[in-house]
Amino acid sequence: MYKKILLIMLCFLAAMACSSPSNPDNTNNGDIVNGGGSGNGGGSGNTGDGGSTGDGGNTDIPWTEIAPPLPVLDEEAIKYGIDISQEDSVIKEQIRTKIQQYNKDKGGYKVIFIGTPKSEYTQQSSLAKLVIDIAEELYKYKKYKYRNRY
Known part of the structure; x- marks a missing residue:
């Protein structure tokens, strides 16, 4: 009770x-x-x-x-922009080529994302993770390339 x-x-x-x-x-x-x-x-x-x-x-x-506040229309975004509405493998390859192209043309590194983002990203396929993976690959390649030069 x-x-x-x-x-x-x-x-x-x-x-x-x-x-x-x-x-x-x-x-x-x-x-x-x-x-x-x-x-x-x-x-x-x-x-x-x-x-x-x-x-x-x-x-x-x-x-x-x-909507984004201002559309990106300048030539740098058109030339070096990475469309983030695609599959992860395509985004990763675009990051690699656009970073190398920007470094070759301007002497630095810059990542410009364009397009509409996907509705979901996992931790393994987040944009930050993809950029970090490519940066590590390029750094290892650059380090190996310059180490064997001397």
Whole structure:
């Protein structure tokens, strides 16, 4: 009997804890998405996310539908850009050739990504991992090439 009463009390407390607001002094009147009310005194834009995300505070737009701020049109991006919407093996080969081409032309290393990113990347196929793998391969090749030169 005591176990049933204790179980009912614990369920009641858990339900109350889950239903209470995490910020009790919040005065936004339920307007969380658009950064709070715009003229109700205490909640004028400082509640919710406040629009600090750069998209006007509207957080229900998927990231795949947000356009980039400026399109990349300069000649460097067109010549050395790596299209990241392709398969990983193609991206890896493009990284290798474009890095070598940029180094040959400009005397440095630069990676420029263009295109629409894939919806998912794993840890083994992330862009950072692909670039690091190619950089290690090129460094080993360069080190071996210059070591055998002398």
